[in-house]
Amino acid sequence: MGRPALSAGENILKLAGVENEPPAEYRLQDQIGFVLRKAHQRHVAIFASRIGDLTPPQFAALAMLHEHGDTSQNQLGQMVAMDAATIKGVIDRLKTRGFLTVEKDASDKRRLTVHITPEGDQAVRELVSLAKEITQETLAPLSTREAETLLRLLSKIA
Amino acid sequence: MGRPALSAGENILKLAGVENEPPAEYRLQDQIGFVLRKAHQRHVAIFASRIGDLTPPQFAALAMLHEHGDTSQNQLGQMVAMDAATIKGVIDRLKTRGFLTVEKDASDKRRLTVHITPEGDQAVRELVSLAKEITQETLAPLSTREAETLLRLLSKIA
DNA sequence: CAAAATTCATTCGTATACAAATGATATCTG
DNA sequence: CAGATATCATTTGTATACGAATGAATTTTG
Numbered sequence: 001m002g003r004p005a006l007s008a009g010e011n012i013l014k015l016a017g018v019e020n021e022p023p024a025e026y027r028l029q030d031q032i033g034f035v036l037r038k039a040h041q042r043h044v045a046i047f048a049s050r051i052g053d054l055t056p057p058q059f060a061a062l063a064m065l066h067e068h069g070d071t072s073q074n075q076l077g078q079m080v081a082m083d084a085a086t087i088k089g090v091i092d093r094l095k096t097r098g099f100l101t102v103e104k105d106a107s108d109k110r111r112l113t114v115h116i117t118p119e120g121d122q123a124v125r126e127l128v129s130l131a132k133e134i135t136q137e138t139l140a141p142l143s144t145r146e147a148e149t150l151l152r153l154l155s156k157i158a
Numbered sequence: 159m160g161r162p163a164l165s166a167g168e169n170i171l172k173l174a175g176v177e178n179e180p181p182a183e184y185r186l187q188d189q190i191g192f193v194l195r196k197a198h199q200r201h202v203a204i205f206a207s208r209i210g211d212l213t214p215p216q217f218a219a220l221a222m223l224h225e226h227g228d229t230s231q232n233q234l235g236q237m238v239a240m241d242a243a244t245i246k247g248v249i250d251r252l253k254t255r256g257f258l259t260v261e262k263d264a265s266d267k268r269r270l271t272v273h274i275t276p277e278g279d280q281a282v283r284e285l286v287s288l289a290k291e292i293t294q295e296t297l298a299p300l301s302t303r304e305a306e307t308l309l310r311l312l313s314k315i316a
Numbered sequence: 317c318a319a320a321a322t323t324c325a326t327t328c329g330t331a332t333a334c335a336a337a338t339g340a341t342a343t344c345t346g
Numbered sequence: 347c348a349g350a351t352a353t354c355a356t357t358t359g360t361a362t363a364c365g366a367a368t369g370a371a372t373t374t375t376g
């Protein structure tokens with residue numbers, strides 16, 4: 001009588017009637033990090049399809065400089081969420097393109113001050129409408145209300 | 159009587175009472191791409207603080223292989239959203255670590271079949287609980303309900 | 317079946333992204 | 347003021363990420 005001892009795959013919970021709760025399995029597809037990476041990839045692809053000759057970080061740095069005016073290199077990096085090593089590369093490439101210039105700060109010889117050029121200003125002005133379209137296309141699968149919600153929640157975890 | 163001709167900054171809309179709608183300005187901080195990039199950065203930082211010796215893409219590839227079983231290199235890449243060049247690097251590094259092996263497919267000589275090793279399986283099993291904590295911490299600023307909403311909306315645009 | 321098209325993997329080049337180390341300059345503290 | 351700290355920028359090394367070109371193998375087509 002009775003039943004045999006517990007065999008592999010069985011446990012006391014099962015005996016007690018707490019059936020097979022799929023052990024809170026881990027599905028990669030449902031993890032925020034995985035979805036975040038894919039959403040970001042899709043956005044970058046949309047960006048590249050509309051603005052082929054500037055990357056999102058380059059545009060971000062230029063747009064921030066356009067909006068905010070002169071800043072130091074590291075400060076600009078902070079504003080657009082790039083560390084010192086990353087912002088340097090971005091600025092170098094924008095400098096090569098003639099969109100900005102860099103000069104030593106007289107009052108603090110460690111600093112570099114970054115200026116946007118007229119060409120840089122003009123580029124931002126011309127690209128803003130495309131950038132708006134990129135935002136639109138990225139959010140196209142969502143209703144206006146959903147898009148607002150997404151932006152709000154995403155901002156909270158950013 | 160009458161009023162002077164339109165001067166700079168004025169327009170017919172203003173005359174009609176549609177006041178100064180700030181020209182739908184473009185604020186970088188409100189663009190989905192910018193927020194997406196920052197949220198992704200934060201997640202990667204959290205991941206690195208908990209799982210120092212494996213990157214999110216490496217863990218994704220290994221977890222997918224664990225879950226799905228043997229696949230070709232490119233197919234694995236598709237499953238974890240990495241192009242051929244990217245997945246190759248990831249697999250090379252996991253191979254070096256002994257988490258997987260790669261061998262030529264006999265029936266299709268173009269293909270490489272990727273096998274997870276016992277060490278790889280073990281690593282996934284041990285890391286899953288940490289991975290869950292990473293998800294939790296990334297979503298910590300949100301309520302449970304908000305987290306579900308975010309995941310759902312993000313999946314739609316991913 | 318033979319030519320054309322496709323698929324799989326590799327390689328190269330460019331661009332983020334970040335840790336860590338370094339040198340120059342500023343600021344703080346005792 | 348002098349030594350300790352901190353900040354700014356640079357450099358190096360590693361790891362995604364992707365476009366484009368390439369070669370080998372397979373599949374499709376005419």
